[in-house]
Amino acid sequence: MMPSMPDTFPDLIRGALRQWGDLQPDLTGWNRYLKISAFGATGPHPPPAILARAVREWIYEGLKALETEDPQAAQLLTWRFLDEESVSQVAHRAHLSPSQVMHRQRMAIRALAQVMWRGELALRRQRMAHIQARLETPYPSHLFGVADKQHELLDSLSDHRSRWVIVLDGIGGIGKTALADWAVRQVITAPFYADIAWISARQEVFTLWSGLSVRPACPALTLEGFLDALIAQLDLSDLRPLSPTRKLDEVRALLKEQPYLIVVDNLETVADYQALVPHLLDMATPTRFLLTSRYSLRAYPGVYSITLQELSWPDSLELMRHEAHERGIHLLGEASEEALSQIYRVVGGNPLALKLVVGQIGVFALPTILENLRQARGRRIEEIYRYIYWRSWHALSDAARRVLLSMPLVSSHGGTLEQIAASSELPISQVVDAIEELVRLSLVLQVGDLREQRYTIHQLTETFLMREVVKWQQASSDPALTPPSGARTSAGPS
Numbered sequence: 001m002m003p004s005m006p007d008t009f010p011d012l013i014r015g016a017l018r019q020w021g022d023l024q025p026d027l028t029g030w031n032r033y034l035k036i037s038a039f040g041a042t043g044p045h046p047p048p049a050i051l052a053r054a055v056r057e058w059i060y061e062g063l064k065a066l067e068t069e070d071p072q073a074a075q076l077l078t079w080r081f082l083d084e085e086s087v088s089q090v091a092h093r094a095h096l097s098p099s100q101v102m103h104r105q106r107m108a109i110r111a112l113a114q115v116m117w118r119g120e121l122a123l124r125r126q127r128m129a130h131i132q133a134r135l136e137t138p139y140p141s142h143l144f145g146v147a148d149k150q151h152e153l154l155d156s157l158s159d160h161r162s163r164w165v166i167v168l169d170g171i172g173g174i175g176k177t178a179l180a181d182w183a184v185r186q187v188i189t190a191p192f193y194a195d196i197a198w199i200s201a202r203q204e205v206f207t208l209w210s211g212l213s214v215r216p217a218c219p220a221l222t223l224e225g226f227l228d229a230l231i232a233q234l235d236l237s238d239l240r241p242l243s244p245t246r247k248l249d250e251v252r253a254l255l256k257e258q259p260y261l262i263v264v265d266n267l268e269t270v271a272d273y274q275a276l277v278p279h280l281l282d283m284a285t286p287t288r289f290l291l292t293s294r295y296s297l298r299a300y301p302g303v304y305s306i307t308l309q310e311l312s313w314p315d316s317l318e319l320m321r322h323e324a325h326e327r328g329i330h331l332l333g334e335a336s337e338e339a340l341s342q343i344y345r346v347v348g349g350n351p352l353a354l355k356l357v358v359g360q361i362g363v364f365a366l367p368t369i370l371e372n373l374r375q376a377r378g379r380r381i382e383e384i385y386r387y388i389y390w391r392s393w394h395a396l397s398d399a400a401r402r403v404l405l406s407m408p409l410v411s412s413h414g415g416t417l418e419q420i421a422a423s424s425e426l427p428i429s430q431v432v433d434a435i436e437e438l439v440r441l442s443l444v445l446q447v448g449d450l451r452e453q454r455y456t457i458h459q460l461t462e463t464f465l466m467r468e469v470v471k472w473q474q475a476s477s478d479p480a481l482t483p484p485s486g487a488r489t490s491a492g493p494s
Contacts, residue, residue, distance in 0.1 A: 002121050010113040016055050017081040017109070024048065030055050034127065035120045037191040043259045043286060044160040044192050062116040066108075069115065073108035080105060124189040131188050134198040134233055136265070140185055141178040142322060144351070145315030149306055153183050156304060157261065157288065158192065163304040164284035165277070167291045170308035171442040171458060172388035173352030176292035177265055179308065183290065184263060193288075194258040197233040199226060202266040204387055212383035221267065223275050227251055230262065252283045259286035267293040268391060277303070294392060296440045309445065310458050311349030313341070319351060323358040332361045339366065346370045348459025356384055376468035385468045388460070392441045393472065399426060403434040404443060407457045408465055414447045414454030 012029050019025035030036060030051060031044065041054035063082075066074040079085045079093060080101075091101045132138070143150065156163040168176040184196060201221035204212060227247045231239050239250050255262075264280075267273045273295055280289045281302050297303045311319065320340055324333035332340075343366070347353045353373075360369045360380070372378050376385060396404065406424035407415075415423070421431045435455055438444035443461060448454045457465075 002124060005113065005117040009117060010110050013059065013113050013116065014109050016059060017077065020056075020081045021084060025052055025055075027051050027055055031191060033120055034123050034189050034191050035116070037194065038123060042191060042194045044158060058116060058119075059112070061119065062112050065115045065119070066112050070108070070111055073104070073111050076101070076104055077108050077112060128188055131184070131196045131198075134196075135181055135184065136177065136198070136200060137181060140182055141175075143175065143178060143182060144319045144322070145311040145349070146175065146179060146308065149179060149308060150182065152306055153179065154186055156306075157183060157187055157290070158190075160192075160259075160286070164287070165280055165289045165291070165300075165303045167293055167297045167303055167305045168308060169293050169296045169305055169442060171310075171350070171461070172294060172392075173350050173384070174308045174310065174442075175351050176308055178351075180263055180265060180290055180292050184261070187261065192259060193261040195234055196261045196263070197230055198263045198265065199229045199233070200265045201268060203268060204391075212387050221264070221276065223248070223279055226264070226276060226279075234260075248279070255283045255287035256285070259288065261288050261290065263290045263292075265292050267291055267295065273297060294442050296442065299440075307442075309349075310460070311351060311354075313344055313349070316344050316349045316354055317341075319354055320358055323355055324361075327358070327362075329358060329361050332358060342366065342370060345459070346373050346463055348463075350388075350458065350460045352388075353384060353460050356380060373463055374466060376464075382468065385464050389443075389464055389468075390472075392443055393469070395441065396443075397434065397437060399430045400434040400437040402426060403431060404438055404457075404461075405465060405469070407444065407455075408462050410456065412456065414445075414456040416452070416454055420455060 008029065016025065016027065016030070027048070031041070031046060035058055036046075036051065036054040039054035039057040041051045046054070063074050063077060066077075076090060076094065079090045080087070085093075087098045087101050090096075091098045094101065096104070153166070153168070156166050168179055170176055184198065187193065188196065199221075224244050224247075227244070228240075230251060231237075231247065234254075236251075236254070239247055242250065254260075262280075264276070267276065273291075273293060277291075277297060277300055280291075281300070283289075284302075291297070296305060296307070298305045317337060317340055320343065321333060324330070343354065343357050347357060357369055357373075364372070372381050376382055393401070403420060403424045403426065406420065409423040410419060417428060417431055417435065420435065421428045424431060424434075426434070435444060439446060439455075444455050444457055446453055447456060
């Protein structure tokens with residue numbers, strides 16, 4: 001639903017008209033409207049001269065439209081402000097008293113504001129339809145437990161001074177794409193960006209209704225593939241025949257000239273981010289890039305990272321209640337908190353896994369679902385484990401796999417490097433490298449402060465390690481994948 005005209009909008013127009021002949025008018029407040037970007041004023045704080053020109057061109061456009069609706073009102077405003085005639089001069093011209101001129105002037109400014117606001121709304125609708133068609137989902141997701149991340153991300157997207165490459169990182173199913181989608185919808189009608197593009201590097205898709213699907217012949221997102229996708233989305237057809245080097249030069253020049261927001265969703269392979277991130281850093285400012293990835297990119301200077309963690313128990317409970325209500329699953333909606341806490345103890349706060357369990361309530365009893373999760377039984381459960389963990393697991397070194405397999409032996413409050421070395425039966429030097437690898441892949445979480453860091457895993461990761469990874473190990477002949485002695489491999493989490 002589009003907003004109604006702000007009460008302050010006619011006052012903005014009145015102020016701009018009164019300063020029509022000023023070389024440096026005060027145009028505070030005008031930069032919040034999308035329409036000024038149509039006249040070349042983009043960004044949160046466009047240069048004053050460009051903003052002044054954009055405001056005047058918009059008022060010119062409004063007066064021209066007003067001529068067809070109310071010629072007398074348009075004529076009066078032109079005499080008073082563009083021709084800089086006094087009230088008495090206009091009164092003499094129009095055969096009116098000065099008080100009548102002032103009354104009609106107020107009414108004319110209100111009519112002009114209505115005409116200009118209709119133009120603003122039309123541009124917002126056009127832009128929303130154009131950009132929403134690029135997004136992966138037609139409707140925004142209902143988000144839980146990420147209010148602080150929402151504020152942090154929106155502040156970052158609205159900051160014109162820093163944070164030109166932003167990464168939402170976290171384990172699969174944690175809600176990175178949903179948060180990026182939400183953020184784009186918040187700024188979609190703001191004049192900060194000349195345009196917004198959404199480019200997906202996703203190679204696997206997991207949906208609650210059809211499970212896991214792999215996109216056929218979908219390679220890692222190369223630089224050339226990224227440029228071609230961006231050229232298509234920004235309607236830069238003239239650049240298509242150019243060589244890759246020329247494309248890069250032309251796209252870089254465009255992104256350096258005006259601020260764009262470019263979302264690159266699901267940078268999931270090493271080839272993706274190693275090939276792209278250096279080029280994105282070079283193309284950024286004033287253009288901003290928003291990436292989602294299971295890989296942490298904190299090692300890159302100039303990259304601002306926002307890490308998503310699993311939901312807390314209260315937020316998970318709220319999510320399950322909401323999903324049950326939305327799907328009409330009354331058994332779950334009416335269940336006690338104690339019954340639902342059983343789900344949390346097995347699944348943890350992974351939103352995708354929680355939604356999967358809610359959906360299965362319509363088919364199976366809760367104890368059966370939880371046991372299926374512990375034993376990795378059933379196609380949907382095997383597929384969600386594969387979707388979340390398969391690519392990351394196969395990207396790990398042998399030492400990192402061994403450390404990950406030992407993590408269920410570590411306290412749920414986290415273990416030190418020394419404790420992890422003892423449980424994994426590896427030298428501390430290998431554990432240091434392995435932990436860095438696992439944290440970078442969002443498989444191990446850091447807790448603590450500057451004085452002491454401890455490491456732990458998501459509850460769903462622990463449940464996954466209990467059974468499903470054993471199947472993957474059995475399919476491999478590599479002896480390095482044998483769990484360390486004492487590691488649990490068949491029972492659920494204690």
